[in-house]
Amino acid sequence: MPLKYSPEFKARALQLIEVRIQAEQCSGWVACTAVGEALGGISPHTLRNWWKQNRIDQGLAPGVSSEGSEEMRRLRRENLELRRANEIRRKASAFFAAELDRPTTK
Secondary structure, eight states, rough: OOOOHHHHHHHHHHHHHHHHHHHHHOOOOHHHHHHHHHTSOOOOHHHHHHHHHHHHOOOOOOSSOOOHHHHHHHHHHHHHHHHHHHHHHHHHHHHHHHHSOOOOOO
């Protein structure tokens, strides 16, 4: 299971990555590798994902922002729930229609 890092920790790691890129004029991967080692062995892949998403959120790189991604997730859940509700209504409607069509015996 992935570890959960605090927002403050992530912000500090991103700041260290940016500082390393600016100071050494190195690539993002090299900076993520160095910062990962300095922070106690955090995977450079994790740091690079954070860094890339941060750049997207700031509008510096193309892609789907965190807010946009969360909105899409919410809308997909809502859509699924509405589909389930419609299926229940469709089945209930068919059931009651069949009940009305049956001849009654008295």
